[in-house]
Amino acid sequence: MYRGRLERDLKLWEVQGLIDAPTVGRLLKEYDSRPSSFSLGRVLMIIAALLVAAAVLLLVAANWDAIPRLVRLVGIVGLIWGAYLAGAVLITRGAERLAAAFLVFGTLAFGGAIALVGQMYHLSGDTFQATLVWFVGAVVAAALFRSGAVTAVAGFLAFVVSGADWTQSYSANETVLLWLMPLMAVIIILLVRYTGAARVRHLAYLLLVTWLAFIYSEYETPTTAIAIAAFGAVAYLLAAVPQSPLHAFARSAGAAPAFYSYLVLMVGLLVLHAEFDNVADRLFLGILTLMAAIAGIALSGKENGAVRYLGYGAFAAETLYLASETIGSIIGTSGFFLVSGLVVALIAWGVIALERRFSKAETKVEA
Amino acid sequence: MTISSFLRVPPLAAAIVAAALQTAVLGYMVESRASILRSGADIKLKTLPVDPRDLLRGDYVILSYPISTIPKDIVTGEIPKDSQQVRMSVRLKPGADGLWTASEASFGDLAPAEGSVVLRTLPFEYYSSVDNVLPDNIFVSYGIERYYVPEGEGKVLEDARNQEELEVEARVSKEGTPQIARLILKGEPIYDEPLY
Numbered sequence: 001m002y003r004g005r006l007e008r009d010l011k012l013w014e015v016q017g018l019i020d021a022p023t024v025g026r027l028l029k030e031y032d033s034r035p036s037s038f039s040l041g042r043v044l045m046i047i048a049a050l051l052v053a054a055a056v057l058l059l060v061a062a063n064w065d066a067i068p069r070l071v072r073l074v075g076i077v078g079l080i081w082g083a084y085l086a087g088a089v090l091i092t093r094g095a096e097r098l099a100a101a102f103l104v105f106g107t108l109a110f111g112g113a114i115a116l117v118g119q120m121y122h123l124s125g126d127t128f129q130a131t132l133v134w135f136v137g138a139v140v141a142a143a144l145f146r147s148g149a150v151t152a153v154a155g156f157l158a159f160v161v162s163g164a165d166w167t168q169s170y171s172a173n174e175t176v177l178l179w180l181m182p183l184m185a186v187i188i189i190l191l192v193r194y195t196g197a198a199r200v201r202h203l204a205y206l207l208l209v210t211w212l213a214f215i216y217s218e219y220e221t222p223t224t225a226i227a228i229a230a231f232g233a234v235a236y237l238l239a240a241v242p243q244s245p246l247h248a249f250a251r252s253a254g255a256a257p258a259f260y261s262y263l264v265l266m267v268g269l270l271v272l273h274a275e276f277d278n279v280a281d282r283l284f285l286g287i288l289t290l291m292a293a294i295a296g297i298a299l300s301g302k303e304n305g306a307v308r309y310l311g312y313g314a315f316a317a318e319t320l321y322l323a324s325e326t327i328g329s330i331i332g333t334s335g336f337f338l339v340s341g342l343v344v345a346l347i348a349w350g351v352i353a354l355e356r357r358f359s360k361a362e363t364k365v366e367a
Numbered sequence: 368m369t370i371s372s373f374l375r376v377p378p379l380a381a382a383i384v385a386a387a388l389q390t391a392v393l394g395y396m397v398e399s400r401a402s403i404l405r406s407g408a409d410i411k412l413k414t415l416p417v418d419p420r421d422l423l424r425g426d427y428v429i430l431s432y433p434i435s436t437i438p439k440d441i442v443t444g445e446i447p448k449d450s451q452q453v454r455m456s457v458r459l460k461p462g463a464d465g466l467w468t469a470s471e472a473s474f475g476d477l478a479p480a481e482g483s484v485v486l487r488t489l490p491f492e493y494y495s496s497v498d499n500v501l502p503d504n505i506f507v508s509y510g511i512e513r514y515y516v517p518e519g520e521g522k523v524l525e526d527a528r529n530q531e532e533l534e535v536e537a538r539v540s541k542e543g544t545p546q547i548a549r550l551i552l553k554g555e556p557i558y559d560e561p562l563y
Binding site (some may be wrong): 069070073076077080081084085087088089091092099106110113114117118119120121122123133137140141144145146173 | 375376378379381382383384385386388389390392393396397400427452492510511513514515546547560561563
């Protein structure tokens, strides 16, 4: 965790006499006071909300005969009202963290209520519809309360919707996901921007990457793979090139837009390796991949460690792949390992040299 | 405070709106069924034995009906030319024993007629064949194939169903959606369904 590294470094600097002890205290205090900083208490509170929600729903479901149906219905609706009202009261009193737990509980109770009502009233379950209604309920609650925690719940529910049991879904078939998944991702990103739950952004990006994989599974052709790679490349360039009109906007979302679009580009290229059969195509693809790897390191290497490491990885993997495809068959196994060793050593040398330049450039900027 | 205290719905209003909307969704689910039970047309259906391998999943009994199998002879009207998701309308008529059976089915709509009830099937995937003929039987579902029972009571119903002694009384809305109103075991009503 960053908090631990920060504290260690600050202590080290204190010992070396670079900063004094009160400053260390003040810096750590400032970090801890940030609303987005990791708090074990908050995480445990959310986990408690999840567990209590599960317990209540199981209790209601298990005591089938003991409780009359209408009482069960009123009870579960009462839970939803109670959780949201308690959350609202806690927010006005400034207890945002405890409030988040209640809001998460209320949103989960809503999902449980959908399942219980379906069961109690023998409504033949349409899984897709049920999960979609739950997702929409979570989105509405997240927006109304401006709650980051409920946004996270909505982010997970987007995956639940995408993974719905299609054999139990009558209102639609899985092709609706072709447009529904990106729509849900956009909704989550908008919620993230509105609520400030920056970490939830990763769920939305992962949803988009999953969506592209889903597209490929529906239309398994080289064209699809090329389109995915091209889309990744364009999105990455829009996010990473400083001249791009979207550059500032993407940077405001941190390192993630550049990284995930770069990931899509790499996934597209990887799939293309399986699609292309003849040597010329593969060689062209290899060179393209190497160029993409170098471009990523050169464009985002300094500011975006995630892209840089993905670039290194892609470069090394592609070099070895090309070596095995071209000279691997000529020189035999042991010779190939020798060449591989040399290639990896060369790449390592290049990486070390690059890393040194990056850190030098950083100190120059700071100076 | 942080920016988040601006541009925010007052928490209490947010709570009321969120809870009211979610309550409305649940209320709609309950009422959509209750309204069918209140004013739908009565039908009575025989149930069929089910492959014992997927008898009881959780606490519900799987019900299968003769009307779930549509023989191709009773299908009227246009047949879909391509494979696509379709729904069928199925006309039911009562027999001498009071049990309703399918007399006509169509991929389009069926006009209401005296003495019959039209059911709508759930959407299903229809695969057209090369020479565009129907398969001998089309298997459909209506959304009344599942009945939740108190834990441990499913076995009795399943045995009865497998001995063909279980009947289902359902009510059908004008749109053709059925809801189970009661189960009848050897002529005796069990599990009479209250509206709420």
